[in-house]
Amino acid sequence: MSSKDINIRIGELETGIGHIRDLQVRIGRVLDEKWAEPAGPTPFPSLTALRNWDRTLLNRYRPFYLPFCDLCCLCTYGKCDLTGSKRGACGISMAAQQSRIVLLAACIGAATHISHARELVAHLIQEFGRERKLDAGSSVEVEAPVIRLVCGIRPRTLADLEPVLDYAEQQVTALLSATHTGQEGDPIDLESKVLHAGMVDQVGMEVADIAQISAYNFPKAEPATALVDLGMAAVDTAKPVILVIGHNVPPAAGILDYLQDRGLAGGVEVTGICCSAIDASRYSPEAKIVGPISWQMRYVRSGIPDVVVVDEQCIRTDILEAAKAHGMPLIATSEKVCLGLPDRTADAADAIVADLTGGRSPGAFILDPEKVGEVAVKTALAVAPARRAARNAPYRVDPREEAGRCGGCGFCQRACPNDLNVPKAMQACAAGDTGMLAALYDACLGCTRCEHACPQGIPVHSCILAAAGESIRNERFSMRTGRGAIGDIEIRQVGGPIVLGEIPGVVAFVGCANYPDGGRELAEMAGEFATRKYIVCTSGCAAMTIGMYRNEEGKTLYETYPGDFQAGGIVNVGSCVSNAHIAGAAIKIASIFARRNLRANYEEIADYVHNRVGAVGIAWGAMSQKAASIAAGFWRLGIPVIVGPHGTKYRRMLLGRADREEDWYVLDARSGEEVYTGPVPEHLFIAAETPEEAMILAAKLCMRPNDTARGRALKLTHYIDLHRRHRGGIPDDLPLFVRTASDIPITMKEELLQVLREKDWKEIRIPDPTLLRRPARGRQD
Amino acid sequence: MTDTDSWQTAEVGGPRRAAVIRKAVAAAAVIRRAERPILILGHRAGERECNGGRMIDCLIGLARASGCTVVASGNASSALRERGYPPHAAMPAVELGSRLTDPAWTGIDGKGAYDLAILAGLPYPMAWTLLSALKHFSPVKTLCLDPGYQPQATWSLPNISLADWAAFMHALNASLASTEGGG
Numbered sequence: 001m002s003s004k005d006i007n008i009r010i011g012e013l014e015t016g017i018g019h020i021r022d023l024q025v026r027i028g029r030v031l032d033e034k035w036a037e038p039a040g041p042t043p044f045p046s047l048t049a050l051r052n053w054d055r056t057l058l059n060r061y062r063p064f065y066l067p068f069c070d071l072c073c074l075c076t077y078g079k080c081d082l083t084g085s086k087r088g089a090c091g092i093s094m095a096a097q098q099s100r101i102v103l104l105a106a107c108i109g110a111a112t113h114i115s116h117a118r119e120l121v122a123h124l125i126q127e128f129g130r131e132r133k134l135d136a137g138s139s140v141e142v143e144a145p146v147i148r149l150v151c152g153i154r155p156r157t158l159a160d161l162e163p164v165l166d167y168a169e170q171q172v173t174a175l176l177s178a179t180h181t182g183q184e185g186d187p188i189d190l191e192s193k194v195l196h197a198g199m200v201d202q203v204g205m206e207v208a209d210i211a212q213i214s215a216y217n218f219p220k221a222e223p224a225t226a227l228v229d230l231g232m233a234a235v236d237t238a239k240p241v242i243l244v245i246g247h248n249v250p251p252a253a254g255i256l257d258y259l260q261d262r263g264l265a266g267g268v269e270v271t272g273i274c275c276s277a278i279d280a281s282r283y284s285p286e287a288k289i290v291g292p293i294s295w296q297m298r299y300v301r302s303g304i305p306d307v308v309v310v311d312e313q314c315i316r317t318d319i320l321e322a323a324k325a326h327g328m329p330l331i332a333t334s335e336k337v338c339l340g341l342p343d344r345t346a347d348a349a350d351a352i353v354a355d356l357t358g359g360r361s362p363g364a365f366i367l368d369p370e371k372v373g374e375v376a377v378k379t380a381l382a383v384a385p386a387r388r389a390a391r392n393a394p395y396r397v398d399p400r401e402e403a404g405r406c407g408g409c410g411f412c413q414r415a416c417p418n419d420l421n422v423p424k425a426m427q428a429c430a431a432g433d434t435g436m437l438a439a440l441y442d443a444c445l446g447c448t449r450c451e452h453a454c455p456q457g458i459p460v461h462s463c464i465l466a467a468a469g470e471s472i473r474n475e476r477f478s479m480r481t482g483r484g485a486i487g488d489i490e491i492r493q494v495g496g497p498i499v500l501g502e503i504p505g506v507v508a509f510v511g512c513a514n515y516p517d518g519g520r521e522l523a524e525m526a527g528e529f530a531t532r533k534y535i536v537c538t539s540g541c542a543a544m545t546i547g548m549y550r551n552e553e554g555k556t557l558y559e560t561y562p563g564d565f566q567a568g569g570i571v572n573v574g575s576c577v578s579n580a581h582i583a584g585a586a587i588k589i590a591s592i593f594a595r596r597n598l599r600a601n602y603e604e605i606a607d608y609v610h611n612r613v614g615a616v617g618i619a620w621g622a623m624s625q626k627a628a629s630i631a632a633g634f635w636r637l638g639i640p641v642i643v644g645p646h647g648t649k650y651r652r653m654l655l656g657r658a659d660r661e662e663d664w665y666v667l668d669a670r671s672g673e674e675v676y677t678g679p680v681p682e683h684l685f686i687a688a689e690t691p692e693e694a695m696i697l698a699a700k701l702c703m704r705p706n707d708t709a710r711g712r713a714l715k716l717t718h719y720i721d722l723h724r725r726h727r728g729g730i731p732d733d734l735p736l737f738v739r740t741a742s743d744i745p746i747t748m749k750e751e752l753l754q755v756l757r758e759k760d761w762k763e764i765r766i767p768d769p770t771l772l773r774r775p776a777r778g779r780q781d
Numbered sequence: 782m783t784d785t786d787s788w789q790t791a792e793v794g795g796p797r798r799a800a801v802i803r804k805a806v807a808a809a810a811v812i813r814r815a816e817r818p819i820l821i822l823g824h825r826a827g828e829r830e831c832n833g834g835r836m837i838d839c840l841i842g843l844a845r846a847s848g849c850t851v852v853a854s855g856n857a858s859s860a861l862r863e864r865g866y867p868p869h870a871a872m873p874a875v876e877l878g879s880r881l882t883d884p885a886w887t888g889i890d891g892k893g894a895y896d897l898a899i900l901a902g903l904p905y906p907m908a909w910t911l912l913s914a915l916k917h918f919s920p921v922k923t924l925c926l927d928p929g930y931q932p933q934a935t936w937s938l939p940n941i942s943l944a945d946w947a948a949f950m951h952a953l954n955a956s957l958a959s960t961e962g963g964g
């Protein structure tokens with residue numbers, strides 16, 4: 001694309017139509033001429049520019065399809081039965097159909113972040129001007145690693161982000177069109193497009209986060225950001241309370257600004273759910289975080305919020321009904337989520353407030369974040385006194401009375417994603433014991449499917465909440481707020497130990513709250529890896545969840561571990577869009593530590609990251625399409641992702657085959673020879689059944705062909721230890737990961753050598769690994 | 782809802798649904814007919830109580846009686862080891878599933894492809910997606926021995942109580958043991 005980009009500047013020209021002065025014509029995009037770094041081969045890559053790299057990965061990590069059902073229902077030819085080798089009326093196979101759905105999910109996810117970024121950049125330009133400088137932090141020289149890598153440009157101002165978004169939008173449109181009936185039909189080409197969607201999604205996320213960090217002055221690559229309050233009990237219910245839900249922070253910022261400007265700060269509680277909460281806390285330490293996405297019903301039904309403000313993404317689509325039922329006026333603030341409400345953007349704030357407080361309207365749709373601030377605060381102040389009573393009667397149910405109506409039909413359990421045994425708990429509750437019902441609280445996702453299934457109309461979720469009142473009243477935790485990027489100095493310090501394998505790995509806990517058995521599992525996993533001196537990164541709902549548990553000393557993980565990007569740190573980068581900084585850290589290791597050129601040099605950098613940076617993502621509660629596209633962005637960089645058991649519903653895994661030796665050869669960049677390395681990393685996308693299995697997998701998936709012997713020994717120590725503890729015994733596949741006797745952890749040397757001898761193990765050599773046929777550097781042909 | 786509606790309400794597979802097995806002798810016949818059966822045991826088997834023990838105790842009985850290869854997923858391996866019955870292999874369920882869809886795979890022991898996969902103890906949605914993968918992409922027949930109906934299997938039990946399930950397993954194991962013993 002870039003080769004066709006033209007920039008023409010004409011000082012003076014006489015033409016048939018007249019005299020032209022200072023005409024500048026820009027066609028396409030122009031690369032930064034002041035940037036000394038040479039441009040790589042793929043600036044603004046098209047749909048197929050990185051197809052060879054994708055095929056290299058997909059040849060090793062083949063799709064394993066797990067169809068959701070037998071049918072395709074996409075067009076009016078259908079429904080088509082695609083069972084086994086049957087084809088749809090359009091000719092599509094079951095395999096391609098699964099990839100197509102994954103691509104659709106990835107496009108939805110990428111479109112969501114990119115559209116969010118567009119809305120944010122447009123707003124910030126309006127508020128702060130086009131020339132507002134981007135600033136990811138004084139310790140951050142490489143301010144936009146993903147954009148540099150993918151687009152080949154260095155954005156300097158908010159305005160520079162616009163052509164980046166133009167590119168991302170074009171790509172998503174083209175990708176989406178490929179899912180139309182009668183377009184792409186090859187599963188592997190569809191998968192390549194999934195990876196493209198993931199990469200473009202990372203670009204969109206990076207745009208959004210560096211824009212808001214710069215303009216709103218969020219923490220800038222600071223390891224020790226403030227600890228903010230987390231949990232329902234952190235809310236001071238004596239004050240009027242505003243709840244913000246979603247991902248786009250300007251309305252929340254509007255509320256906080258209004259409070260500040262009117263001297264009302266501290267007089268009104270600004271609380272949030274999901275990423276708007278995280279970003280509000282990055283904007284002001286006054287903001288409080290209630291919890292992840294699954295806390296929406298819990299919190300609204302608690303009666304605590306006086307006003308609900310929704311922006312975009314991850315909002316329950318029945319939130320207006322829920323808010324209405326609890327007498328909370330609702331303000332919708334995004335064109336993407338209007339909820340049927342009247343557009344009041346042009347109306348005077350006081351008129352809107354009068355309608356909301358007078359009960360004439362359950363809500364308003366307001367597109368101006370400043371006006372949202374004024375209306376939300378005034379409404380909260382006005383309705384709060386009358387709503388005090390509602391707060392004193394949370395959930396409005398008597399579980400014992402409700403349980404008395406339960407017929408034990410079991411429909412609630414069968415509707416429950418986590419198969420929670422509600423009927424048994426109801427039986428016990430009817431007999432006077434609410435303990436079992438309360439015990440369901442932690443694993444309950446707050447989805448309310450049980451309520452819709454119950455033929456008796458029992459408000460099951462509310463019964464669980466009422467029974468668990470005590471735990472909810474104690475829900476007060478802490479979270480270190482999002483720090484943004486990883487500083488260049490931090491990268492310099494840990495780059496070597498990571499690449500050489502002496503820090504056993506970087507484990508990133510990301511994604512939503514669709515946990516199979518509650519959030520405690522996630523917190524335990526994060527604590528385990530931090531104790532083992534991995535670098536633990538986190539973002540979004542996962543970042544909140546890991547702050548919601550206390551150890552024996554009564555401390556949360558954030559109070560126990562530092563926020564530095566170093567061994568044993570727990571690094572909260574921020575909201576969902578801050579995920580780009582985790583990818584960015586891996587990319588920066590290649591550029592800052594290894595001095596590889598970043599600029600438009602995707603293949604080489606991804607090859608570097610894949611072969612040398614022992615990083616793995618764990619999206620234990622991944623649920624949304626955004627989680628699908630975020631994962632896809634990591635896959636294209638060759639970084640493996642583990643999901644929880646619900647993750648098989650993403651319809652396909654990308655699995656390596658450790659037993660196929662031919663799959664695990666790399667080129668030795670020094671000699672050009674093909675060298676067997678063992679299956680590292682073994683998978684690119686895999687669902688684990690239990691947290692124990694996820695931990696064993698994560699330790700294994702941090703191994704890389706480039707590990708030094710010392711590094712590999714350390715990684716093996718953790719792998720073997722976790723395996724012994726949770727599966728029992730030494731792993732069967734141990735011989736595949738020991739390259740030379742020096743890889744064997746010293747404390748287990750004799751025992752392991754014995755095992756290896758029995759399995760006919762042979763030493764292999766450690767190469768300078770690359771998957772690129774075109775040598776990255778140094779190879780003599 | 783009947784006992785052959787999927788256990789989880791919305792899991793409606795498609796036109797081809799699992800044949801329901803209500804009698805232990807029928808399940809025994811399916812297992813006996815198989816030349817190379819493999820049992821995939823998920824972690825829930827070690828957690829769910831039944832008949833004063835855990836589901837896994839009945840399933841170990843099945844493994845002993847049928848002599849089939851046992852692969853433990855999740856952390857079922859620990860529960861098996863604690864009972865003195867280590868699995869033939871321990872690996873994530875999807876990893877095993879992907880191998881089962883490869884016609885060239887010669888099995889855990891290298892002695893050839895499996896023709897029957899018996900599933901038990903996986904979380905319901907994981908079992909359903911895995912069964913679907915095997916239904917669409919492999920010739921392997923599947924038998925789901927969980928107490929909830931799984932439409933994506935070749936054969937599945939209906940929705941039954943854990944007490945009925947324990948009785949079923951007892952009868953199944955007895956039936957298989959008598960066949961094995963009687964040659």
Ligand code: SF4
Pocket residue numbers: 072073074075076077078079080087088089090091092181
């Ligand atoms: S898109 Fe193809 S498979 Fe799907 S319903 Fe239409 S014709 Fe059938």
Ligand code: SF4
Pocket residue numbers: 412415416417418419420422443444445446447448449450451460461
């Ligand atoms: S609200 Fe909780 S109990 Fe009800 S179906 Fe959802 S997860 Fe299950």
Ligand code: SF4
Pocket residue numbers: 405406407408409410411412413422423426453454455456457458460
């Ligand atoms: S669906 Fe309703 S009536 Fe049936 S068991 Fe559940 S709570 Fe009881």
